[in-house]
Amino acid sequence: MFRAKVLIKRRASILDPQGKAVEIGAQHLGLTNIKNTRIGKYIEFDVDTNDKTEAEKEVNDYCEKLLANPVMEDYEITLEEVKWANLNSE
Amino acid sequence: MGKPKFGVVVFPGSNCDYDAYYALQKVLNYKADFLWHKDTDLHNCDVIILPGGFSYGDYLRTGAIARFSPIMNSVIDYAKKGGRIVGICNGFQILLEAGLLPGVLLKNISLKFVCKDVYLSIENYQTNFTKGIEENTILKIPIAHGEGNYFADDKTIKELEDNNQIVFKYATKDGKVNNEINPNGSLRNIAGIINKHGNVLGMMPHPERSCNPVLGRTDGSLIFNTLVNNILN
Numbered sequence: 594m595f596r597a598k599v600l601i602k603r604r605a606s607i608l609d610p611q612g613k614a615v616e617i618g619a620q621h622l623g624l625t626n627i628k629n630t631r632i633g634k635y636i637e638f639d640v641d642t643n644d645k646t647e648a649e650k651e652v653n654d655y656c657e658k659l660l661a662n663p664v665m666e667d668y669e670i671t672l673e674e675v676k677w678a679n680l681n682s683e
Numbered sequence: 684m685g686k687p688k689f690g691v692v693v694f695p696g697s698n699c700d701y702d703a704y705y706a707l708q709k710v711l712n713y714k715a716d717f718l719w720h721k722d723t724d725l726h727n728c729d730v731i732i733l734p735g736g737f738s739y740g741d742y743l744r745t746g747a748i749a750r751f752s753p754i755m756n757s758v759i760d761y762a763k764k765g766g767r768i769v770g771i772c773n774g775f776q777i778l779l780e781a782g783l784l785p786g787v788l789l790k791n792i793s794l795k796f797v798c799k800d801v802y803l804s805i806e807n808y809q810t811n812f813t814k815g816i817e818e819n820t821i822l823k824i825p826i827a828h829g830e831g832n833y834f835a836d837d838k839t840i841k842e843l844e845d846n847n848q849i850v851f852k853y854a855t856k857d858g859k860v861n862n863e864i865n866p867n868g869s870l871r872n873i874a875g876i877i878n879k880h881g882n883v884l885g886m887m888p889h890p891e892r893s894c895n896p897v898l899g900r901t902d903g904s905l906i907f908n909t910l911v912n913n914i915l916n
Contacts, residue, residue, distance in 0.1 A: 608834075610789070662780070664785075
């Protein structure tokens with residue numbers, strides 16, 4: 594089994610009104626050095642196969658077709674094999 | 684051919700489905716059917732409406748999950764064969780996610796949900812949806828959305844302009860298109876676009892909410908009636 598972690602970021606060229614609004618909160622907190630706040634998404638899930646190539650293909654498809662919108666977002670994938678021992682310790 | 688039949692798709696979280704059905708069937712006297720998102724049969728409808736609402740709770744991105752509903756495979760097939768599709772508000776967002784129209788709809792630049800009547804200038808009088816409407820007509824139709832801020836890269840915007848795919852723009856009451864009147868930050872004041880082939884229309888304003896004279900505005904019916912006339916002729 595694999596554990597996938599996906600980070601989705603809005604492209605730099607795309608406005609992020611939400612990030613801007615959150616940054617106003619930072620100003621109200623007196624955090625004057627905070628600049629360029631941009632909000633993305635972090636998604637985790639398991640991939641139930643032992644075949645890494647198959648896992649990578651499915652995760653890529655998931656990101657490309659559903660999790661991210663390639664018109665405005667880029668994504669980064671981290672794929673880690675999960676051993677039973679790791680599962681128990683988590 | 685008899686009167687065209689409309690199919691209104693019902694996704695989980697659609698909330699303008701009944702408004703569209705009511706406007707088409709009860710106010711304008713056309714045949715209309717609801718189409719359930721889990722079905723794949725379009726009931727021989729001539730025009731498919733993807734209604735407004737919050738399909739799948741707007742989770743992930745607006746329209747992103749609805750786009751994979753079973754009915755959408757049939758809708759996409761129908762669109763590719765030249766079938767007429769109208770996406771209204773959330774329906775427009777779904778059409779973009781499905782790749783039937785280019786671009787995305789971002790959060791309104793004000794971050795506010797905007798619910799009010801707006802005026803629309805008609806930019807292309809040669810579409811299925813506008814051909815026959817008198818030139819220089821300004822439509823008064825309400826909007827109600829939090830994410831209607833149309834965005835696409837420069838190349839796509841140029842293509843839309845070169846092919847006359849921008850159908851509606853937010854304008855003043857006398858038809859001036861400017862920044863001050865733009866309710867959501869949309870590039871070029873875009874309120875509605877059509878695909879290259881001219882059979883798929885996406886628009887943020889709600890024509891179905893502007894059909895019944897009791898509500899004090901009927902400009903939406905102009906779009907549906909024009910479409911029907913153009914199908915029949």
